[in-house]
Amino acid sequence: MTYKIIQWTTGHVGREAVKGIMRHPELELVGCYAWSKSKVGKDVGELCGIDATGVITTADVEQLLAMEADCVCYMPTFPDIDEVERILASGKNVVSSYFVNARSWGSDVQTRLALAAEKGGVSLFGSGIFPGFANFISALMASASYDFRKILFLESVNVAYYEAIANYANLGWGQLPDEKWRATNESVLGAYAECIDVIAELLHIPITDIHFHYECATATDDREFYGFSIPAGTIAGQKCRWTGMVDDEEVIELEVVWNAGKGLKPDWPVRHGYTMEVQGEPGVLTSVKFAPSQTQLQSGRPADLANVVTAMPVINAIPVVCAAQPGIRTYADLPLIRPHYTRG
Ligand SMILES: NC(=O)c1ccc[n+]([C@@H]2O[C@H](COP(=O)([O-])OP(=O)(O)OC[C@H]3O[C@@H](n4cnc5c(N)ncnc54)[C@H](OP(=O)(O)O)[C@@H]3O)[C@@H](O)[C@H]2O)c1
Structure with missing residues (x-):
């Protein structure tokens, strides 16, 4: 198909x-x-640095909504809920x-999206590396203990x-650091808290509460990355942690530490990827790191790998999402997602 x-x-x-794709x-x-x-009006291949695809971009949403298609791969900077609903x-x-699972948008939005999916007879699924595939791996590890x-x-x-x-x-x-950034982060990064829901559902953990913790790190000198300016004394890193509680016991702990370069205050160590541990009998430990491909190295864009590992869990899920029961779907209720081997 x-x-x-x-x-x-x-x-x-x-x-x-x-x-x-x-x-x-x-x-x-x-x-x-x-x-x-x-x-607008360009061949998609030209915009993505590949051969012409024959598909020309449009800004005409009505035209795209009227098109015959099975799935939209929705990847703007920030979602427009009305648009996703339509x-x-x-x-x-x-x-x-x-x-x-859209819970952090509030029950109104979550219900609107679920109803729209029911109406269309289709599903909404989100992934990426984290939130997405990496935290799914950590849940799977618990099967071995x-x-x-x-x-x-x-x-x-x-x-x-x-x-x-x-x-x-x-x-x-x-x-500048300010207490307000804690609430901003908790809200903007709401999908990270939703990963606790998915792990809990996969592993039958009766979560009673989710706690959020935030700390920021500041630059000790003026910095600029890809035209984005970070003056000395301003935020250049952060540590966020979401803890899934069962009463007073911490059962799931998801932490992200992002640093813009070295020498921040505080200067948290960088582990370059994902470190996961299941505490059980026995404990299960893994780390997941990514290596740039020859193409990425030759093009001088090794960091593009972060975008590939974000995009591919989404793309590889399309066949099972299209076959799923209508609604908001997560790793907790989709069958195993299986990518294709293709000979080079
Ligand atoms: N789950 C994960 O692991 C993970 C990891 C990284 C990123 N993400 C998410 O993936 C999404 C895409 O990230 P990205 O780095 O590709 O984003 P991006 O390059 O900053 O933006 C994607 C596109 O959004 C469109 N856009 C920009 N400003 C807009 C606006 N004000 N209104 C509507 N559209 C706008 C632009 O479309 P045009 O192409 O037409 O210019 C832009 O190219 C984000 O939601 C990000 O949070 C998830």
Whole structure:
């Protein structure tokens, strides 16, 4: 079976999603939405640094909603809930690098999206590396042990090489530390808390509460990354932790540590990837790191790998999402997602 796909924006993650769609034997790119005026009317291949695809971008949402397609790969900087609702109601599945189960948007939004999916007979699924695939791995690890007591998960990266670093501006980066950033982070990063829901559902953990912890680190000198300015004394790093509680016991701990370069105050160590531990009998430990491909090294863009590992868990899920029961779907209720081997 071939699924017809509309790509929604071609930013950092979207460009890699398009490459993934073009290589996937069950997927066919049939349309593409461009938000930037300068990208409208262009061949998608030209925007993604690959051969011409024959698919021309449009900013005409009505035209895309009326198109015959199985799925929209929705990857703007920030989702527009009305837009996602309309796409679902038009009978197209939505896969995204943003959503998990949409709980953190509030029950109104979650219900609207679920109803739109029911109306369209389709599903909404979100993944990426984290939130997404990496935390799913940590849950799977618990299968190998008796009596697991705790899941520990850490993402620790140096984002100085991350071209989309300007996206951290809405978390307070480049601005003075202030108590208000705690609430901002808790809200903007709501999908991270939703990962606790998914792990809890997968592992039958009766979570009673989720706690959020935030600390920031500041630059000790003026810094600039990809045109994004971080003056000395302003936020250039942060540590956030979400803890899933069963009464007074911490059972799931998800932590992210992001640093823009070295020498911040405080100078948290960078572990370059994911460190996961299941505390049980026996304990299960793993670390997941990524190595740039020869193509990424030769193009001088090794950090593009972060966008690939965000896009591909979303792309590879499309066939099972299109076959799923309508509604908001997560790793907790989809069958195993199986990518394709293709000979080079
Ligand atoms: N789950 C994960 O592991 C993970 C990891 C990284 C990122 N993400 C998420 O993935 C999504 C895409 O990230 P990205 O780095 O690719 O983002 P990006 O490059 O900053 O933006 C993606 C596209 O959004 C469109 N856009 C920009 N400003 C907009 C606005 N004001 N209104 C509507 N559209 C706008 C642009 O479309 P055009 O292409 O038309 O210019 C842009 O290329 C984000 O939601 C991000 O949070 C998830």
